[in-house]
Amino acid sequence: MPTHTAAVRQKDRGRRTWLFWVTVWLAAGCGSKTPPKQLESAESWAATTRELAIQRRVGSVGRAYTEDMLEAGRRDVREIATAIDLSKLPPDARAAVPLALARLDTLMRQTAESVRRGDVVALGLDAAAADALGDTLRALRTKAGGE
Amino acid sequence: MKRLLDLTLGIVTSIGGFLEAGSIITAVQGGAQFGYQLLWAVAVGTLGLMLLVEQSGRLAAVSGRTVGDALRERFGINFFVIPLVIGLLVSFLVLASEIGGVALALQMATGIGFQWWAMPVAFAGWFLLWKGTFGVVEKGSSLLGLVTIAFIVAALKLHPDWGRVGAGLIPTLPAHDGPRYWYIAVSILGASISPYLYMFYSSGAVEDGWGVSDLPTNRATAVLGMSFGGVLSAAVLIVAALVFLPRGIQVDRYEQSALLLTPVLGHPGFVLFLASLGIACFGATVEITLSMAYLLAQGLGWDWSENAKPRDNTRFSLAYTVAILLAGAVMAAGVDPLRLTSFSMMLTAASLPVTVIPMLVLMNDEALVGEHRNRWFGNVALGALSVLATAVLLSAVPLQIIGGG
Numbered sequence: 001m002p003t004h005t006a007a008v009r010q011k012d013r014g015r016r017t018w019l020f021w022v023t024v025w026l027a028a029g030c031g032s033k034t035p036p037k038q039l040e041s042a043e044s045w046a047a048t049t050r051e052l053a054i055q056r057r058v059g060s061v062g063r064a065y066t067e068d069m070l071e072a073g074r075r076d077v078r079e080i081a082t083a084i085d086l087s088k089l090p091p092d093a094r095a096a097v098p099l100a101l102a103r104l105d106t107l108m109r110q111t112a113e114s115v116r117r118g119d120v121v122a123l124g125l126d127a128a129a130a131d132a133l134g135d136t137l138r139a140l141r142t143k144a145g146g147e
Numbered sequence: 148m149k150r151l152l153d154l155t156l157g158i159v160t161s162i163g164g165f166l167e168a169g170s171i172i173t174a175v176q177g178g179a180q181f182g183y184q185l186l187w188a189v190a191v192g193t194l195g196l197m198l199l200v201e202q203s204g205r206l207a208a209v210s211g212r213t214v215g216d217a218l219r220e221r222f223g224i225n226f227f228v229i230p231l232v233i234g235l236l237v238s239f240l241v242l243a244s245e246i247g248g249v250a251l252a253l254q255m256a257t258g259i260g261f262q263w264w265a266m267p268v269a270f271a272g273w274f275l276l277w278k279g280t281f282g283v284v285e286k287g288s289s290l291l292g293l294v295t296i297a298f299i300v301a302a303l304k305l306h307p308d309w310g311r312v313g314a315g316l317i318p319t320l321p322a323h324d325g326p327r328y329w330y331i332a333v334s335i336l337g338a339s340i341s342p343y344l345y346m347f348y349s350s351g352a353v354e355d356g357w358g359v360s361d362l363p364t365n366r367a368t369a370v371l372g373m374s375f376g377g378v379l380s381a382a383v384l385i386v387a388a389l390v391f392l393p394r395g396i397q398v399d400r401y402e403q404s405a406l407l408l409t410p411v412l413g414h415p416g417f418v419l420f421l422a423s424l425g426i427a428c429f430g431a432t433v434e435i436t437l438s439m440a441y442l443l444a445q446g447l448g449w450d451w452s453e454n455a456k457p458r459d460n461t462r463f464s465l466a467y468t469v470a471i472l473l474a475g476a477v478m479a480a481g482v483d484p485l486r487l488t489s490f491s492m493m494l495t496a497a498s499l500p501v502t503v504i505p506m507l508v509l510m511n512d513e514a515l516v517g518e519h520r521n522r523w524f525g526n527v528a529l530g531a532l533s534v535l536a537t538a539v540l541l542s543a544v545p546l547q548i549i550g551g552g
Contacts, residue, residue, distance in 0.1 A: 040397065041397065041399055043395060044395060044396055044397040044399060045399075046395075047394050047395040047396045048396050048403055048406070050394075051394060051396060051406050051410075052406070055406065055409045055410070055417075058413070059414060060409040060413050060414045060416065060417055061405070061406070061409055061414075061417050062255070062256070062258075062417065064255075064257065064258025065255045065256075065258070065402070065405065065417075067258070068254070068255070068258060068402070069400075069402055069403070072400055072402065073400075076399060076400070134395060138395075
C-alpha cells in the first residue's frame, strides 16, 4: 500500500513538472521584448516602409497589399510605442524614442495616402524620409544598448 | 522506361513538395537576420530528412508496413500512444499554419483578410481529398509546387559570393543575438525534418504498392529529391540574405516576406512569391491532413486508403474531414500565422526524438526489414540524428523563452 501511494505521488509530481514546463513555454510565446529589440523592430518597419514606397512606385507590388502592409506596420509600431519601457532607456533617449516612433507612425499613414493617390513623386519622398528615420532609430537603438 | 518515368516523377514531386509555410518563413528569417550563417541548419535538416525518408521508404517497401504500423506492432499500443498523440498535436498546429499560409497568399493578392479565406481553403483541401486519389493529391500539388524554383532563379540573378555561401555550410557561432540565432536554427531543423513528411512518404509507398524492386527508386528519390528540395530552401535563405539583410528588413509579419523577390524580378517576383506560398502551403495542407488520418487509422487499426472511396473508409475519411475543418477554424479565429508557424516549427523540432529514436530499432529489426536492415552507416547517421533530436528537445523550452520573441 505505501508503495502504491508513493507511486501515485511520483506520478502526480511528474504531471506537475510537465504542466509547469508547458505553462512556461506557452507564457514565453507572449513574453515581452527588451527596448533594443523593440527599436530594432521599429527600425525594420522603417526599412519596410521605404521598400514598399520604392516597389509601389515602380508598380512591383499591389496597391491592396501595400496599404495592408502599412496598416499592419502601424499597428505594430503603435504597440511598440505603448509597450516600450522608457525607464530602461538612457536619459538622453527617453524623449527621442516616443517622438521617433510617432514620426514613423505618421510617415506610414502618409505613405499609405500616397499609395491611395497613386502619387509617385510623394512615394519617392516617403522612401527618403523612411530611410532617414531608419538611421535615427538605429542611433537610438545603439544608445539603448543594442548591438 | 516506366521505372525511369516513375523515378523522374518521384524526384520532381519531392522538389515541388519540399517548401511549405515553415521552411519558407524560417529560411527568410534566418537570411534576413544572419545572412548565410544559418545555411548549415538547412543542410543538416535536409540530410536528416533524406535519411528518414530513405529509411521509412525502405521499411514500407520491404515490410509492406508504414512507420505508424511498424511502431505499433513492434512497441505495442501503450508506447504507440505517445507518438500518436504528439504526432497528431504537432501536425494539427502545422496544418493550421499551412492553411494560414495559403490564406495569407490570398489576402496579399486580394486585400481580403486571411481569416475570411481560412475556411474556403480548408474546404478546397477537403474537397480534393474527398474526390481525389493519392496520385492526384501527391503529384498534382507537388508538380504545381515547381513554381518555387523562382527562388533559385532569384538567387542566381543576385550573384551571391559562392565562397561565403560555402562558408555558411559550416556551423559558426553568431556575432550577435545568440539566442535568436539558435532559435531560428532549431526552427529550420523542425521545418526541414517534419515527421509528417516521412510518415506521409511511407504511407504513400504502401498506397502505391512498393516492393523490394522499388528500393533503387526509393533511394534515388530520397537522395536526389531531398537534395534539390534542400537547394530550394537554401535559395530562399540566400535571397533573404541578399535582399532583406542589407535593407535592414526583419520579418515580424509573414506578409513582409512577399517583398523578397520584387527587387530581383519586379512585379512577376511579387506574383511568383504569392503563387509559391499559396501552392506550397496548399500542397502541405492536403499532405498533412492525409498524414494525420493515416497515423490515426494505422494506430487504431482502421481501414485506410486515399485511393478507396470515402464510403469504404468512413472513419479514415471522417478523420481528415474533422482535422482540416478544425484547423481551418483555428485560422478563421484570427490566430497570427507567423507566431503559430514559428511555435509549431519549434514544437515539431522538439517532438523529433519520439519518432527518430524508435526508427533505430525498427530499421535493425530483421523480422521487419530482413536483409535490408541498416548497415553501420545508416545506424551511425540515425544515431547522430537521434542525439541531435534529443539536444533539440532539451533546448527547445529555453530557446522559446529567450529567443522566440
